[in-house]
Amino acid sequence: MTRIFACLLLLVAALGCVRQPRIDHTYRAKSQDSRAQFLILHFTGGTWDSSLKILTEGPVSSHYLVRDSPVQVYQLVDESQRAYHAGRSSWQGQTQLNAASIGIEIQNAGDIQGPDGIIFHDYPKAQVDAVIALVKDIVARHQIRPDRILGHSDIAPTRKVDPGPTFPWKRLADAGLIPWPDAQAVAERRVRHEASLPDLTWFQTKLVEHGFALPVTGSLDPATRQVLANFQMKYRPERYDGLPDAETAALLEVLTTPPGKLR
Numbered sequence: 001m002t003r004i005f006a007c008l009l010l011l012v013a014a015l016g017c018v019r020q021p022r023i024d025h026t027y028r029a030k031s032q033d034s035r036a037q038f039l040i041l042h043f044t045g046g047t048w049d050s051s052l053k054i055l056t057e058g059p060v061s062s063h064y065l066v067r068d069s070p071v072q073v074y075q076l077v078d079e080s081q082r083a084y085h086a087g088r089s090s091w092q093g094q095t096q097l098n099a100a101s102i103g104i105e106i107q108n109a110g111d112i113q114g115p116d117g118i119i120f121h122d123y124p125k126a127q128v129d130a131v132i133a134l135v136k137d138i139v140a141r142h143q144i145r146p147d148r149i150l151g152h153s154d155i156a157p158t159r160k161v162d163p164g165p166t167f168p169w170k171r172l173a174d175a176g177l178i179p180w181p182d183a184q185a186v187a188e189r190r191v192r193h194e195a196s197l198p199d200l201t202w203f204q205t206k207l208v209e210h211g212f213a214l215p216v217t218g219s220l221d222p223a224t225r226q227v228l229a230n231f232q233m234k235y236r237p238e239r240y241d242g243l244p245d246a247e248t249a250a251l252l253e254v255l256t257t258p259p260g261k262l263r
Contacts, residue, residue, distance in 0.1 A: 034142040036079060037094075038101035039135060040086055042152045043162040045110030055105060060084050062103035064134060071126045073134055079142075089155040090213035091148070097155055102138055106131060106163060120164040128168055132175050139177065147211075149178050153230040157212055158223050161230060165237035181235065181254040189253050193246035200224065203244045206252040207231065220244070 044051035048067055055061055055076055062085040063077045077083040085103030089095065109121040135149065149172065152160040173180035204216040204224055212227050220243075229242035235251050 034144075035100065036102045036138070036142040036144060038091065038097055038148045038150060038155075039138055039144050040097065040101050040103050040150055040152060040155060041131070041135075041163050041167070042085060042103065042105045042160075043108035043110045043164060043167070044105050045108070045162065047109070048107055051105065051107050060087075062105040064102075064104045066104065066106045066127060066131055066134065068107045068124055068127050071124070071130050073130055079138075086152070087156060088159070091150060091155045092211045095213075102142070102144075104131065104134060106167075108163070111161060111164060120166045122166050123163075123168070128171060132172060132177070135172065135177055136175070146178050150211075151230075151234065153233060154211065157214075157227045157230045161233065165233040165240055169234050179255070181251050185254045186247070186250045189250035190246050193249040193253075197244065197246060198249055200244065203228070203249065203252070206249075206256055209256045210252060 042062065044055070044065070046054070051065065055065055061077055061083040063075065063079055063083050065074045065076055066072075067074070079102055082098055083103050084098055085105065086097040086101055089097040091097065094100070106123065106127065108123060111118045111120050113119075138144065139149070151167070151169075152162045153164070169178065170180065172178045199218070200220055201216060201218045204214055204218070207214050207224075207227055208216065210231070212231075214223060214227050217224070225242035228244060228248065229240045231252070232240035232242070232248060235255075236247060
């Protein structure tokens, strides 16, 4: 026993003698930027108690949680750490976005089955105000590009619909945070597409060009219809049936054409 104790003392002494390397911070690399390249918005799909429990004790997490009443922003994960909010995801060819994003969960009941179909709950104005202020702060510190401020429905469209059609994306656009299709340009192209609607290959190609991960099959398969519905929820929330139409075509064309090149 005495011998074992003596060996342990020697081991502790040896470990204590391990010297930490001296780090010199004189030089800095020019080629670097923030780990956070994307900002992803979600709804929790539950009550405050259930949302807090799963995000702090469950297998999923987010950097921030915004309560609805009383409105309060909580930080659950440090921005330097990876949170598990995106899951299997992709945008503009970049995948596994947990490692390159900051996640904001907005406490909201989400989508609930009602007597006449799915019901989406509204977001209180004060809660949206808090989300916009938080987004502005994060974007300013990490220089996140406007086209990388997204919903879970953008990066995982066949699995997720949050933050849903009741989330006011236009308010983020009005705040200068995200790009938004010019209304006059959309109206002009809608007239053209009403005269001759593009085929499904065109719609799928444009959805991929916009950023979605979607196979180009030339048919209105379930994945295509869900991606179309999610796109419509964001840019035309009054109707999101997932069917290709002239207005959706116009929105896609304007969003995927660089400014000054629309003809």
